[in-house]
Amino acid sequence: MTSAAAPPAPVGDPPRRRGRPIGEWGLAGLLLLPNLALLVIFTYRPLLDNVRLSFTSWNISAPVAHYIGTANYVHWWHDPNSHEVLRNTVIFTVATVGVSMVLGLALAMLLDQKLRGRNIVRSVLFAPFVISGAAVGLAFQFVFDPNFGLVRDLGHRVGITVPDFYQQPHWALFMVTVTYIWKNLGYTFVIYLAALQGRRADLDEAAEIDGASPWRRFTKVLLPQLRPTTYFLSITVLLNSVQVFDIVNVMTRGGPQGYGTATMVYQVYKETFVNNQAGYGATIATIMFVFLLVITLVQVRLMDKGRQS
Amino acid sequence: MSTMTRRIRSRRSEVHNAEAMSHSGPALKTFGYLAMIVTVLIVAVPLFWIVVTSFKERPDIFTQPAQWWPRHATTDGYHNALFGIPFGDYLRNSLIITGILSTTKIILGVISAYALSLLRFPGRNLVFIVVIAALMVPNQITVISNYALVSQLGWRNTYQGIIIPLAGVAFGTFLMRNQFLSIPTEIIEAARLDGAGPLKLLWRVALPMSWPTLVAFSIITVVNEWNEYLWPFLMSDDSRTGTLPIGLTFLQTNDGITNWGPVMAATVLAMLPVLVVFLVLQRHMIKGLTAGAVKG
Numbered sequence: 281m282t283s284a285a286a287p288p289a290p291v292g293d294p295p296r297r298r299g300r301p302i303g304e305w306g307l308a309g310l311l312l313l314p315n316l317a318l319l320v321i322f323t324y325r326p327l328l329d330n331v332r333l334s335f336t337s338w339n340i341s342a343p344v345a346h347y348i349g350t351a352n353y354v355h356w357w358h359d360p361n362s363h364e365v366l367r368n369t370v371i372f373t374v375a376t377v378g379v380s381m382v383l384g385l386a387l388a389m390l391l392d393q394k395l396r397g398r399n400i401v402r403s404v405l406f407a408p409f410v411i412s413g414a415a416v417g418l419a420f421q422f423v424f425d426p427n428f429g430l431v432r433d434l435g436h437r438v439g440i441t442v443p444d445f446y447q448q449p450h451w452a453l454f455m456v457t458v459t460y461i462w463k464n465l466g467y468t469f470v471i472y473l474a475a476l477q478g479r480r481a482d483l484d485e486a487a488e489i490d491g492a493s494p495w496r497r498f499t500k501v502l503l504p505q506l507r508p509t510t511y512f513l514s515i516t517v518l519l520n521s522v523q524v525f526d527i528v529n530v531m532t533r534g535g536p537q538g539y540g541t542a543t544m545v546y547q548v549y550k551e552t553f554v555n556n557q558a559g560y561g562a563t564i565a566t567i568m569f570v571f572l573l574v575i576t577l578v579q580v581r582l583m584d585k586g587r588q589s
Numbered sequence: 590m591s592t593m594t595r596r597i598r599s600r601r602s603e604v605h606n607a608e609a610m611s612h613s614g615p616a617l618k619t620f621g622y623l624a625m626i627v628t629v630l631i632v633a634v635p636l637f638w639i640v641v642t643s644f645k646e647r648p649d650i651f652t653q654p655a656q657w658w659p660r661h662a663t664t665d666g667y668h669n670a671l672f673g674i675p676f677g678d679y680l681r682n683s684l685i686i687t688g689i690l691s692t693t694k695i696i697l698g699v700i701s702a703y704a705l706s707l708l709r710f711p712g713r714n715l716v717f718i719v720v721i722a723a724l725m726v727p728n729q730i731t732v733i734s735n736y737a738l739v740s741q742l743g744w745r746n747t748y749q750g751i752i753i754p755l756a757g758v759a760f761g762t763f764l765m766r767n768q769f770l771s772i773p774t775e776i777i778e779a780a781r782l783d784g785a786g787p788l789k790l791l792w793r794v795a796l797p798m799s800w801p802t803l804v805a806f807s808i809i810t811v812v813n814e815w816n817e818y819l820w821p822f823l824m825s826d827d828s829r830t831g832t833l834p835i836g837l838t839f840l841q842t843n844d845g846i847t848n849w850g851p852v853m854a855a856t857v858l859a860m861l862p863v864l865v866v867f868l869v870l871q872r873h874m875i876k877g878l879t880a881g882a883v884k885g
Contacts, residue, residue, distance in 0.1 A: 303787075304708045304709055304710055304787060305710045305711075307704070307708060307787050307788075308704040308708040308710040308713075309710075311700040311701060311703060311704040311708075312700075312701050312704045312705070312716060314697055315697040315698075315700075315701040315720065315757055315758055315762065316701075316716070316719065316720070318697075318753070318754075318756050318757035319719070319720060319723045319757040319759065322731065322735055322753070322754040322755075322756075322757055323723045323726050323731055323757060324719075324723070324726075325734070326730070326731035326732075326733070326734030326735050326738075327726050327730060327731060329734035330730055330731070330733060330734055333733060333734065340733070340736060340737060340740075341740070387628060390621060390624050390625065390628075391625070393621055395618070395621050395622060395625060396622075397625065398625070400629075401625045401628060401629055403868065403871055404628070404629050404632050404633060405628060405632060406867075406871065406875070407632065407864060407867060407868075408632060410812050410816075410863045410864065410866075410867040410874070411816075411860045411863055411864065412815070412816035412818065412833070412834045412859065412860075412863070413816065413818055413834070414816075414818055414834035414835070414837050414838055414859075415834065415837060415856045415859045415860050418837060418838070418840075418841070418852055418853075418856045419635060419636075419639045419853070419856050419860075420635065421841075421847075422638075422639065422642065422847075422849050422852070422853060423635050423638060423639075425849075427651075427653075428650060428651050428652075428653065428655065428849070430634070430635065430638045430655065432653070433653065433654055433655035436653070436654060437654070462631070462632070462635070467878070470875050470878060470879065471878065471879055474875070474879035519725075519727065522727070523727045523728070523729055525729065525818065525819050526818035526819065526834070529818075529822070529838075530838055530841075545727075545729045548729055548730075548732075548733070549729075549732075549819075552732075552733050552736075553736075553823065558733055558737075561733055562733050562734075565729065565730045565733060566730075568727075568729075568730065569726075569727070569730050572725075572727065573725070576725060
């Protein structure tokens with residue numbers, strides 16, 4: 281502080297240029313080690329171990345897993361339950377991703393307008409996102425209850441006979457899908473709203489002055505600006521949807537009729553922990569991971585392309 | 590800095606919106622309000638229904654057409670929920686597990702992010718990728734092997750069995766790293782020249798400048814851990830270590846008719862704390878969620 285010319289190195293410190301990086305290496309290692317160790321032991325190790333287990337016949341409590349080659353994969357390929365589960369997963373994922381992104385954008389555009397009370401509506405819309413899936417599942421189990429539920433009551437009032445959401449597989453899947461969308465819609469909404477508020481409004485105004493129709497302004501001006509957000513959401517919402525477990529487990533336990541609402545994650549759980557076929561469970565988990573990886577990589581590719589253009 | 594950008598942004602969008610609305614007629618405005626009302630109804634009616642049910646007497650729950658208001662309001666459902674299951678135990682477990690897990694995650698996230706943004710060492714980017722790529726691995730794929738490992742250690746039905754496997758931080762590291770990188774280099778260099786060591790730099794410069802992001806990251810972490818379901822569900826058999834979401838589902842009966850009164854009361858009790866926290870702190874939470882998303 282006294283002289284500007286002298287470097288303000290504290291006494292006893294080695295010369296900065298050489299001293300700092302070495303000290304920083306050690307410190308960086310120290311700071312990163314616990315987190316890295318946890319991720320390696322509990323994320324990367326089981327990921328690899330899962331692949332090994334997928335080639336074994338194994339009961340999760342048994343000490344040794346027996347190698348059986350690709351038998352589990354062959355079994356999965358021919359297992360009619362797998363086909364049902366795969367179909368459920370695709371329907372559920374496409375519906376939740378599609379509906380929540382379209383509705384999320386529509387609501388974000390609505391509540392970006394200068395409307396009275398929009399802040400309250402924004403909060404209300406986002407609130408379900410913070411409630412636990414187990415609580416939402418329980419609540420909606422009662423909302424959809426075929427005998428005493430809210431949906432039955434509302435249907436009755438307008439003269440519709442409501443189906444038995446618990447017993448008919450496709451209606452049960454519908455119920456789980458609606459519940460999931462209800463809980464998670466706030467997320468896509470909030471992300472889109474933030475993107476809308478950060479966009480360049482002058483582009484839209486210019487297009488309007490040029491006489492572009494609202495639809496053209498939407499597709500040619502707004503959507504391209506939102507493209508990075510759309511890609512981001514399509515990846516995160518998809519990963520989250522595919523992983524749904526709490527709502528399915530609470531509402532239907534994967535049923536009715538065996539695998540009526542089971543998605544792949546639920547099948548992994550059921551084979552591993554209910555049917556005591558952990559090796560087969562690991563096989564399904566591996567297949568699911570490969571699917572997810574491929575889809576995500578394709579999406580990231582598209583995202584990069586979108587950024588360049 | 591970020592508050593200012595936000596202010597400018599919201600100003601700008603408001604100007605924009607004012608113009609948009611002046612062009613759109615009253616019909617569009619009416620449609621807007623109608624859409625808002627429908628939205629609120631869709632979210633609020635199920636919640637209202639659940640709350641009403643939780644105060645109904647047992648026979649009233651099972652009448653059709655349904656009653657939209659309890660004929661005789663009763664707190665029996667709440668009494669049953671609190672004492673029919675060891676609600677207090679689940680609450681305690683949730684508080685302990687969420688508390689320890691969130692604290693650990695926040696500390697690990699901050700120090701990892703600090704090392705990855707403001708310290709220089711070889712392989713920094715590689716380590717960053719290793720941390721971030723963990724985001725891509727669904728929990729559900731790791732549960733089988735982790736379950737076997739934790740069982741072997743004899744950690745089922747223990748707090749550490751639930752906490753330790755969940756304690757690694759990828760998202761928070763990403764969020765805080767971006768935040769630290771956004772601090773102007775001049776400030777960091779100035780602090781270094783003034784003789785601030787790495788720890789002082791973190792504690793006195795980087796963290797105070799990152800307060801809003803840290804708060805957002807903390808809230809998101811607490812809410813997520815509070816709601817965590819699959820792993821505690823696999824790890825705990827009963828009220829010794831089971832968390833609230835797990836305890837809730839023990840009220841369900843698999844045979845015959847669920848006693849909806851207490852179930853809905855317990856559901857309300859489980860939803861309420863998170864909703865209150867959310868209503869108080871929503872701005873911060875939304876900031877954390879959008880920080881990772883809207884930058885491209």
